[in-house]
Amino acid sequence: MNDLIDRIFRTYNYVKLTDIGRINLEFYKHEHTEIANYFIINAIDCRGFENDEVEVINALEQLENKYSKSVDSDNISFKQQIIESFGNAKEASQIDKNTSAIYLLLFENIENLNNYRNAVYSIEESPNYFKRYVLPYTQKQIEQLENSLSQFSDRTLVDALCQIVDNEDSYFKLVEGKELDSTYGLVIRMFAKLPFLQYKFKTELAPEPIEKQVERALIDKQIKYHQILNNNETNIEEILLLEDDFKI
Numbered sequence: 001m002n003d004l005i006d007r008i009f010r011t012y013n014y015v016k017l018t019d020i021g022r023i024n025l026e027f028y029k030h031e032h033t034e035i036a037n038y039f040i041i042n043a044i045d046c047r048g049f050e051n052d053e054v055e056v057i058n059a060l061e062q063l064e065n066k067y068s069k070s071v072d073s074d075n076i077s078f079k080q081q082i083i084e085s086f087g088n089a090k091e092a093s094q095i096d097k098n099t100s101a102i103y104l105l106l107f108e109n110i111e112n113l114n115n116y117r118n119a120v121y122s123i124e125e126s127p128n129y130f131k132r133y134v135l136p137y138t139q140k141q142i143e144q145l146e147n148s149l150s151q152f153s154d155r156t157l158v159d160a161l162c163q164i165v166d167n168e169d170s171y172f173k174l175v176e177g178k179e180l181d182s183t184y185g186l187v188i189r190m191f192a193k194l195p196f197l198q199y200k201f202k203t204e205l206a207p208e209p210i211e212k213q214v215e216r217a218l219i220d221k222q223i224k225y226h227q228i229l230n231n232n233e234t235n236i237e238e239i240l241l242l243e244d245d246f247k248i
Contacts, residue, residue, distance in 0.1 A: 001104050001142055002026070002043055005194075011157050012196050014039070017085050020078075022066065027082055036094040037196070038082075040067070040101040040130065047108045053116035056105075060123050060134075063101060067129055079129075099130040100195060110138050110181050133193040141186040148183050161187055162200045 006016060014028040014037075026041040042063045049055035067078045076084075079095070086092040103123070107113060113120065113136050124132045145164075152160035170184035191199050 001106065001137055002041065004142065004145070005041060005102070005104070007157055008190075008194065008197060009039070017082075020081055020085055022078060022081075025063075025066065025078065027085075033088075033091055036091070036098040038095060038099040040078075040099065041104065042101055043104045043106070045106045047106060050107050050109070050112045051115075053119060056116065057119055057123075060103060060105075060120065063103070064126075064128060096129065101130045101132050102193065103132065103134045105134065105136040107136055107138050110136055110141075110185075131195075133195070135189055135193040137186050137189070138181055140181060141183060144183040145186055158197070159200065161190070161197075165191060165199065 009016070009028050013031045015031050017027045017029065020027050024043045026043075028039040028041070030037050040063070044059050046056055046059065049059075069077055083092040083095060086095075105113075105120075120136075121134055124134055126132060148164050149157070149160050152163055155163065164183060165187045167184055170182065173182075173184075191197055
C-alpha cells in the first residue's frame, strides 16, 4: 500500500523526506515550498489484533504521542524532527495548520471493522495537531488493484483509478454493504481519504429539452398541427388547408 500511495503522491508532485527515520511513519511535502501541504503516512498492521477494538484504537492513538513527545532524552519528537528537516523558518512555522495524517490500516478481513467503525473513524474528528484520514484496506484489495491498474497501462495512474471507480453496479453493491473487500471499495475510499486525489468526472452533454425530443419524434404533419394549435389565435382555415395538403 505504501508503494501505491507513494506513486500517487509523486503524481501530484509531492516528495518523501527520506531523512526522517521512523518505523511505519513517512512524511511528504510538496516540491514547491510555496505550497504548504504536508502529509504524515502512518501505516498500521491491524491483522494481529483486528478483532480487538481497544487494541486498534490504541494503535491509532500512538501517532499523536510520537508526533508531540520525545521517546526519551536522546530522541526528539517526530514533529521536531520534521521542523528541523525544513530549509527555512517560514516553512516550518506552517506545519501545525497545514499537516494531515493518513492512517493506513491493514486488515485480514475488513468486515471486522464494522464492529467498531464509529470508534475508528471518530479519530478523524480530533482537533489536535493535524487533520486525520483513516483508510482501511486488505492485502487482497491491493493485489487486485495492482492487477486492475496493469490493464490500463496506457493511462495515467489517476485516470486509471477514475476508470476503475466509474462503475455504477459496484457503487450500489457497496452502498448495500456488499463486496466491502472489492477493488472498487478500496479505490472509492482512496478518493475520499486522500485530499488531493481528484476524481475526473466524464464530460457529458446537457440532456435535450423534452420539447425538442417530442418535436424531433413527430412527423412533419404533426409538427404543423402542433404549431397551429399552439398559436393563441387558432385559425380554422390553416387547419383545413393542412388537411388538403396531406390528402392522397
